[in-house]
Amino acid sequence: MNPSRRSFLKTSSLLGTGLVLAFHIPQAAQAAEAVMAPEVNAWVVVRPDDTVVIRIARSEMGQGTLTGLAQLVAEELDCDWARVTTEYPTPGQSLKRNRVWGNFSTGGSQGIRQSNEYVRKGGAAARLMLLQAAALAWDVPMAECDTGKSVITHKVSGRSTTYGAMADAAGKLAVPSDITLKAPVDWKLAGKRLARLDTVDKTTGKQIYGMDLVLPGMLNAAIKDCPVFGGTLVGFDDQAILTLPGVKKVVRVGSSAVAVIADTWWHAKTALDALPVQWNEGPNAKATSSQFAEVLKAGLTQESAVVGNEAGNAKEALTKAARTIEAVYSYPHQNHATMETMNATALWTPTLCEAWVPTQNGETAFNAVVDASGLKAEQCELYKLHLGGGFGRRGASDFVTQAVQIAKAMPGTPVKLIWSREEDMAHGRYHPVTQCKLIAGLDEKGELSALHMRISGQSILATVAPEKIVDGKDPGAFQGLNSPGPEASFCYALPHLLIDHAVHNPHVPAGYWRGVNLNQNTLYVECFIDELAHAMGQDPLALRRKLLAHNPKPLAVLNAAAQRAGWGKTAPKGIFRGLAQTMGFGSYVAACAEVSVSTEGEIKVHRIVAATDPGHAVNPQQIEAQIEGSFAYGLSAALYGACTVKDGRIEQSNFHDYPVLKLADMPHVESIVMPSGGFWGGVGEPTIAVAAPAVLNAIFAATGKRIRDMPLKNHSLKMV
């Protein structure tokens, strides 16, 4: 039986809403048909008609994880791909089954690389159980039986049967533990350029996102949180709006927000806009970005800092250097600006609480439901919906907590909370703000001998999990700057290296923003390396090659991108090239951007050649889509992305003052997916980090101007 369906039926019938749902969720509809189909194991359900339902614990938010994970399970299951469908197990069921589906977290480009082994084993175990069931039915040795495209055959006797016919018996067998996985070289489904499983409903309007959910008797809510972070709600005059159309109730949400509940969201939002609200804006009421920039600037030269990577003695080497080169960079706050604004739907009664949430982490969202509901975990459940973009924002559960708090004011009635775009801009979990000072030393021969990189700025952990900060260190701040390792290393070899972090946190909350700290760290390193190459009179590619000579993987992607782009050969008239490389999320990436700058200062990014070595490539056409998407996201950040603070609040409110890249400005992207095997790297994020530095380095090549603080919209490149 399908757990999410079973749970929903049980809980909803308690409320007397019965089995009739006024909405269409493909997943739920499929699950209804699957009620009679037993699971073979936790990962695989096979229906009598041979439809294979693969359970996916991670969330689909556009990155293609749903299809990639299904490919990996199906590969080992040896089933008919044309009959594969998917469903999300629920966090509540996971809890009851001892976390049989593992981690639900969908961030850090980890969906596939962190779970590939156990989901493949799930598929392989299900195959063995189906095989064993057939062998038992035929009373023949399992070794004489084989599988292919959901069919089990016994060649000796010429018998065959299907997975659908054997599923019931297979599900009663013990799950085998001794599993040998296929070598990637033998893959038939994984590694192929398969079409996504979730495309068609996204072309017809049938895909139900959290914002689209309709439940029987549901009301809608709009919310306004104190615009100044750290402020509180003093009061509101609900009498002023209670007579407006559709308004049901005005409720205080937590200590700092107010929500209007109405029949429709438009009524709720309109009434909220008319509601007189009094805030206590608290100690940050006068804070500005420029004030905080001074704090960060001081941090660039302060004595104490947390060391992230150290080799030799960089400070001493710098004092002995024949020549030093220095530069200061900065990177602003940015909002994720998912196309679907934050939303969640909750139903609360004194004995149960259910929530429907587009979340990147079903388990933490479930915990938020439990906490906010005041009920026990076994009285709660959470159903995931596909996300209209996540990019890290939906790893947080602030909006889930709010939805449950609002639903508690309307016991027995489901309430859908939707944030307006303005609320979404004002209450993000922003890309951390940092500055960086880099000092390089050259020896008498003009060779690079030492580098000190001082980061001054915000720690994400300080917002999301301060308890994980040990000895003042947020390890994630050094993403892409770490000593050699499998996740996010600094790849260049330098005799003396010191990378340290002066932690300074503003009152603006930070979050994991697609690409995370790799974005600014790579920008700082790759632009500065470019500066050094020019100062040393060396070709930027040649210098990078020299510093990567010991490190074949990053060298290979760099060479691939440079070669395909034609580095060293004459570019078309007016076109200039820039390079960048980095290692993050377990993968190696490099890019060469081709840019022109008009005499009026207009930047045009014409073409980007990008190379990625993710170790294993599960679906190359989707990796290409992720690479292209990474440039759209990274170029949006480089060209326009900045959230600034005035009077303690974020100044930007919508896409007119927080512009993002549009189709006309999207460069042609040539992707080189070059998996070298032997490791599993992520693909959703690393390429974002090379977008800005490759373009900035090309802009320098075009104009001789070195842009060191983001975004580009704040600078004039007009030729004078």
Place this chain on the structure above:
Amino acid sequence: MTQLNVNNALRSVDAEADTPLLWVIREQLGLTGTKYGCGMALCGACTVHIDGVATRSCVRPLSSVAASAKVVTIEGLSADGSHPVQKAWAALDVPQCGFCQSGMIMAATALLREKHHPTDADIDAAMTNICRCGSYNRVRAAIHAVASGSLSGAGLKIQHADGSST
């Protein structure tokens, strides 16, 4: 009650005259394929056709839509995803998260109706919808694919479950 012609059906809706068409479509008519993204006609997620013209419904008051005007939403483009633009979108796996794609498809359909063989510049000018996932290059490729009638011309080599390749 206000009369509307949506997807070739006459519908009566009970909403204030200043209610944006978007919210009438979503909340009164239950057609949730049309999305809210910004409320200021900036992102295009709410794009529908009014008498064949791509229109951002989030800023169109209900009172400005005549009963005789023909409103078409993504659900009305075809009953089964068989419109050539939808087929091209599926063939090239254009959507990522997909939230902006109803608006993209409605904008592309209006463009292709006006210009059967749009140039890249035509596409740049017409397709001002925002996609945060970055599906733009596949959007462009899909529009060209519809115009050329060749779904494999984009060279993506996508393998479909029915054995075809695009």
